[in-house]
Amino acid sequence: MTVGMHVALVVEDDRAVQKVLRMMFEANGFRVVVADSCARGERDARSQRPDLSIVDLGLPDFDGIELIRSIRTWSPMPIIVLSARTAEAQRLAAFEAGADDYVLKPFSAPELLARARAALRRHVRGEEPTGILEFSDLSIDLSRRVVQLRGGGEVRLTPLEHRILETLARNRDRVVTHSQLMKEVWGPNRADTRSLRVFITTLRKKLERNPTRPTHIVTEPGVGYRLVVDSQRDDVDIDMHSSD
């Protein structure tokens, strides 16, 4: 074990998936701890101090959501849900329990690794004060409420747009649920998804090169939105196909 090597806890009861995940993470410089139930997952999470957890929801003893809730009471480590459950309500429940990301089975290894990498990066970075957000094609100065386009030109943000963007930026690369977003922007008891959709649309018009295929403010269907920030600091480099 190399010092600085990341430890990934895989909570999954299917042997084949366990094997695939172990192979995938080990090939990319992780140390892997496998647990096949919520109880063992909880125990390993405490004893092995993983940097990251991959949690299946359908576990033999409890629902994986219980495990996420339990871990969240004492650890902010990134948790990625890996599940075959597609229903929006279940995805939402996972995010509300404290999951960082949700990857659907059948999964693609590169995608899962990319998500894991992003989650780790975010975790290492922590909640930085959000001054200026740098994107490949633009930068957003939240304190001045100005969007500076790389091609030249400026776009101003309205107070509400600014507040939405600010909330997303504080949780950059993480999903912010609709209700969380609405509570932060409009305050409690003023939940109105229609207004939210309209403002997201206008924000995209200002930020995205193609608002129909957004790359900055990404929709997590049925759950919320995620602000995707390109990072120059890739502390975990992953490339499946070149590892041979």
Next chain:
Amino acid sequence: MDVTSQCDIAAGGAANAPDGAAERDCLLVLIGSSGYDIDLIHAGKRLAEAVHAVWAVVDVETSRFRFMPDRDRARRLEILRIAESLGAEAVTLHGATAATTIAAYARLRQASKILVGSPTRLGWLAVSQYARLAALKRLSPGIEIIAIAPRSASAHAPGLVPRMPARQRGEHFRRRVRHYLSAVAVTAICTAIAFPLSGHVDLINIVMIYTLGAAVAGLLLGRGPSALTAVTNILAFDYFFVPPIFSLEVLDANYLVTFTAMLVVALIIANLMIAVRERTEAAGAREHHTAALYAITRDLAVARDVDAMVTTAVRHIGEVLQAYALVLMCDEDGRIIVSQIVAARDRRPVVDVNVAHWVAAKRRRAGMGTRQFPAEPATYLPLQGSHVTIGVLVVERADATGIMLSEQQRLLEAMADQLALALERARLAELAHAAQLAAERAILRNTLLASISHDLRTPLSAIAGAGSIVAQNDFSLDIYRRVTLGRLIEDKARDMSDLLTNVLELVRLESGADVLNRDWHSLSDIVGLAIARHESRLAGWEVITDVPGDLPLLSVDSNLMVQMLSNLLENAIKYTPPGTRIHISAQRFDGVIRLVVEDTGPGLGIDAPEQLFEKFTRGRLESDIGGVGLGLAICRAVSRLHGGEIRATASPMGGARFEIAVPHDEEPSVLESPPSVA
């Protein structure tokens, strides 16, 4: 003979009910010919039981029936009801005379016996009764005519029918008095016209004037008053015109012949006129009856569901009979479901649920104007289906004292029958629909199993084969081959997963449950999500989106909408070569958002694009392209669930074009209007 049986349908049903009814003797009881019809019915029942015959109680409505007091008519109706309750068929016939009508009916039914009342009246009326009996005997050779005498003098059925209210009786009396006064007035007018002509014209023309008056009286006043006119005419003629004038004396005996002729002619004309009027009135009443029935039948035919049918019937009954009505529906076992009450109009009849239960169970009428629960303010009629009671119709006259006349009773019953038929039809249609659905589901299941087993095995064999090659140590695979096999395994597994998603989705969509999870979504977001699903695979295709940012939000199930678009993109990837342009655009028309996905590929390759939306239908059969033909079926299910429609056509761009129309509501208001770009 004009046979409009009171209960044509009911009578038919009753005749079919007992086994071997056709071979059994038939016995007819003619009522209305005597004052002791109840005795007659009881005698008929005993006789029928003794000879094991089916028996029918027949009421012949001759033209005279129209001029009967309402009370007598109600009594005859009541007697028919009693007969029914004793197990007889109740039949009402229309005809010129009782004898010919019942004789014809007896031949029709092949009756062996006819029971009639024995002539009891004294005086010249008895003559008519004997004449009727004789005519009946002459008209019905081979049929036994049995005349029954009353059991006791007081054999009338007292108190069965409420007496006519005093107010109505008084009105009736006043009307008759007015008619008789008019009869005298006719003579006076004739005299007033004829007197100035006296001396200028022959007496024979004076006679003509009086005859004309008699004809007018016959036309307008009825039998009694016109007879009075005939008599007063003769007296006036004698007094004013026959010498000696101003005296009733007649010197020339020839005038007695004139008087007699005048009287006879006047009576004949009056009778003829009355007959004509009766015919006209009867025709009018029948026409009214037919028109009312036609109207309700027509409206029931277009009513789509039970509620609409009942509402229609209640409205018609209300209009035609000036009554309030409601319907209590029964369950499949013929028991009343109290919660299922359908009523219309501002007022409902007062319903006693117990009476309704009784009617539903016994399948007999009850309430006002019947023997059961006569104190109820409303009449209860069972709506009879072929097996069980479908419901109970409750009707209350708007005028609480109003007795329902026999025509109205018949009309009401006919309307109830129509409603029952319509409801039965609706029920059968429902059952047939359910059966059809079940059959379709079975077919779907079988096709599904066949298709899935084929379409899951094919990619599985590819996966197994590729996996076994990779696993084999002896095979020296270069990196290119290994990657190819790995990609193949991943792609095939993904195909299977997509197939499974589609199958599950379709099953869920077709379960008919409330599956839509609507919320407000922007179309550009939905399009973006659909594209994102195929991001990596779409790399080789040129995807162009043209979704205006100012489109209104749609209240849709975003998951399903994304699935629908994703299926269309999937098809584009599968059926067009890489490099093809895929164009996704949206436009707003009034009330509809039109979403178009088109490409520059080879097109649909099918003559009837509508078929593509059927389950398990594919554009190119037996092609090497995987899939079972569920994608577009899901697209159609999704667009229909949203109240929209999907169409496939040839694109002006050269390839396939799918157009989805989704209705949208008014633009939702937003907490703070979106600011414009500075």
